[in-house]
Amino acid sequence: MTEHELTLEELSERTGVEARTLRSWVAEGLLSPPFKPGRGARYPASNADRALAIRALKDAHGLSLSEIGRRFMMATEEQIREWALEAGPTTTPKGAAREYLSKIRARVNKPEPVKAYVLRKVTKSVSTSEQEPSAQMSMSSEPSGFFRAYDFEKKQADLASIERLILQLQEVLEAPAPRRARGAVWTRISVTPDLELSLRGDLEPRERILFEQLADHFRAILTGGTKND
Amino acid sequence: MTEVHFNTTATFDREFFWEGGNSVRYLVARLKADHAKEKNLAAPSPLNIALVIDASGSMAGGKLEAAKEAAMGLAARLTERDRLTVVSFASDVQVHLDAVPVTPENAIQIRAEISRLETRGMTCLSGGWFAGVECAARIAETDERMTPRVIILSDGHANEGITDPEELREHAGELRMRGVLTSTLGIGDGYDEQLLRGIAENGGGRLHDAELTSEISSVLLGELDDIFDTLVEDARIALEMPAGVHVEVVGRGLAELHGGNLVVQMGPIQNGIERVAVFKVTCPKARPGEELEFHLKAEARTVNNRSWIQANAKAAKLVAVLGSTNKAQRRDAQIAEIVARTWSAHIVATAAKMNRDSAYEEAGRYLEEELRFFKPYVEGLAKAGDMIDELEMLAQRVGQRFSPRMHKEMVIQASLAMESRMDRRGLEKAAWSTRMRRGD
Structure with missing residues (x-):
């Protein structure tokens, strides 16, 4: 082993990131894979900077892993080292749970403007919390941009329809969709000019109808139009 | 002064290994926590429970009603020292009870709030989970005995909010390190058992299953019994290994190397129940008579006063021998x-x-x-x-x-x-x- 190679354990000790988490980052393409897989696999030492940069971008900048992946694609090694320097001490932060949640929420809220967060609390005789509930935790946001024209209640109805369709599809397929892509036959159903559903295998006519209905719902959500436009 | 006896043992299945190398031996670590007195005289710590209930469309047809009955049954077993949070999640998240004391005065209102849960939309599991954590964690910030214990009841797959199983597992581990424990209860045949298992294992809790709607109540109350019986939480074993050996943990996903020690997270341990961790050890070549010495330490946090306690460190060793002696040995x-x-x-x-x-x-x-x-x-x-x-x-x-x-x-x-x-x-x-x- 050279100084340019590290085991996963060494990488974990150097970065303060659990080995399990490092593995998942490798699987997501954020870190380079080992030179040779298997027992005692060696990873490029440059993964240490990348792992620290992920920590910094996640914790300090509140970015999602997919967003970090996009930034890595455009970043120079110099830029990644700069981010790594922001990561702080390598021990796991032991902050309060609520502080941790607020970071996750800040991250999740960015790409998901449609989420509604309805909070209601029982009367004061029951609750003893001193804080005002709605203002304190409300994450409701007005539909904006792409979703502005989309009526909230209708969205709820569409989502319920999608849920029903998924249940019907599960019944038809008798199991949740397999996780691993195998086989070469794919059925493609267009949703919008930029988006399509790709389904592994040939579909029975009944399955095809259900997936086309699902595509209709997606189209309605994305375009703000009615389902049967 | 601690009220809990916390003990560990470390024993190999065989005492010798072949000098030529590659012998596989199994080291079994056993952990046990018992009340120091025959009966625990001190009042148990108050509970701070957050029920996070899936209210997506698939919970219609009796499942949500059964979950509501189960929640009411659980509330009936809590006392005025305890806090109860009830959150439902679908496409949205609703907090029905925000860490309320379970006093007799609140009982009617608690039932009324639980009975209001209705099915709607899809499955934003992460949103519901985090809202439950938020309510319970706030209470724990002012009273550290009030460990937030979140129990997620779900019959489906997370399909809104954060849905990546690895990310949810990671959050469960991070929340556990911040003192929040998460158990999961899968309902019916449609839930994602790998997701709920990952959250429970990383979250320091337990995975439960209710195959039938009629089992939801007994399983949820069973989790409450498990909580009542738990003496220590966040238990972990650290194994110090000699150079040259290769060690794997059998059946436990939560093992990490820290400072040369293999650390295994064991989660909660109930009174009188023995928990085990099995280490598969592949031995190196060695001279006859050479010894491989392993040291095992264990620590955990007591439920009652949240203090860390350590079990007495244990050592176990293997001795290199010639092939004939190796073959002739008995195993335990x-x-x-x-x-x-x-x-x-x-x-x-x-x-x-x-x-x-x-x-x-x-x-x-x-x-x-x-x-x-x-x-x-x-x-x-x-x-x-x-x-x-x-x-x-x-x-x-x-x-x-x-x-x-x-x-x-x-x-x-x-x-x-x-x-x-x-x-x-x-x-x-x-x-x-x-x-x-x-x-x-």
């Missing part, structure tokens, strides 16, 4: 039975995951390879024949897709075996192998 049958039970459960859980992921060929190869070593190892042990029959049947059938229920039974029964837990659904539930034999 009791330890070998623990190894076989844990190993078998690990194989079953792994095969269930591969089958669920449609990795049929890999599953077949995996079982063939495991059986090659498992069969000679269990020879001569009690129930060896049954264990081999089960795994051989599994090997024969793993090439075809199992039903969602079979996946769940395999995973939940493996978890129960590895964690020495009681099946809260009742004693009459059929084993996964019985179900497979009868073609379920």
Whole structure:
């Protein structure tokens, strides 16, 4: 082993990131894979900077892993080292749970403007919390941009329809969709000019109808139009 | 002064290894927590429970009603020292009870709020979970005895909010390190058992299953019993190993190397229940008489006063010998039975995951390879024949897709075996192998 190679354990000790988490980052393409897989696999030492940069971008900048992946694609090694320097001490932060949640929420809220967060609390005789509930935790946001024209209640109805369709599809397929892509036959159903559903295998006519209905719902959500436009 | 006896032992299945190297030996670490007195006289710590209930459309048809009944049953067993949060999640998240004291005055209102839960939309599991954590964690910030205990009840797959299982597992671990424990209760045949298992294991809690709607209540109250019986939480074992050995943990996903020690997270330990961790040790070449010494430490946090306690450190060693002495040695049958039970459960859980992921060929190869070593190892042990029959049947059938229920039974029964837990659904539930034999 050279100084340019590290085991996963060494990488974990150097970065303060659990080995399990490092593995998942490798699987997501954020870190380079080992030179040779298997027992005692060696990873490029440059993964240490990348792992620290992920920590910094996640914790300090509140970015999602997919967003970090996009930034890595455009970043120079110099830029990644700069981010790594922001990561702080390598021990796991032991902050309060609520502080941790607020970071996750800040991250999740960015790409998901449609989420509604309805909070209601029982009367004061029951609750003893001193804080005002709605203002304190409300994450409701007005539909904006792409979703502005989309009526909230209708969205709820569409989502319920999608849920029903998924249940019907599960019944038809008798199991949740397999996780691993195998086989070469794919059925493609267009949703919008930029988006399509790709389904592994040939579909029975009944399955095809259900997936086309699902595509209709997606189209309605994305375009703000009615389902049967 | 601590009220809990926390003990550990470390024992190898054999004491010698072959000087030529590559001998495989199993080290079994046993952890046990007991009340120091016959009966615990101190008042138990107050509870801070957040029920996070799936209210998506698929919970219609009796499941949500049963979950509501179960929640009311749980509330009825809490006292005015305890806090209860109830959150429902679908496409949105609603906080129905925000860490309210379970006083007699609040009882009617608690029932009324729980009864208001209605099905709607999809499954934003992460939103509901985090809202439950938020409510319970706020209470813990002012009273550190009030460990936030979140219990997620769900019948489906997370399909809104954060849905990536790895990310959710990671959050569960991060929240555990910040003092929040998460258990999960899967309802019916449609939930994602691997996701809920990952959250519960990383979250320092327990995975439960309610196959039937009628079981939801007994399982949820069973989790409450598990909480009442828990003496220490966040238990962990650190194994210090000599140079040259290779060590794997059998059946536990949560093992990490820290400062040269292999650290295994063991989660909560109940009064009088023995928990085990099995380490598979591959030995190096050595001179006859050379010793490999292992040191094992364990620590955990007591439920009552949240202080860390350590078990007395234990040492275990292996001695290198010539081939003839190695072959002639006896093994510790009791330890070998623990190894076989844990190993078998690990194989079953792994095969269930591969089958669920449609990795049929890999599953077949995996079982063939495991059986090659498992069969000679269990020879001569009690129930060896049954264990081999089960795994051989599994090997024969793993090439075809199992039903969602079979996946769940395999995973939940493996978890129960590895964690020495009681099946809260009742004693009459059929084993996964019985179900497979009868073609379920």
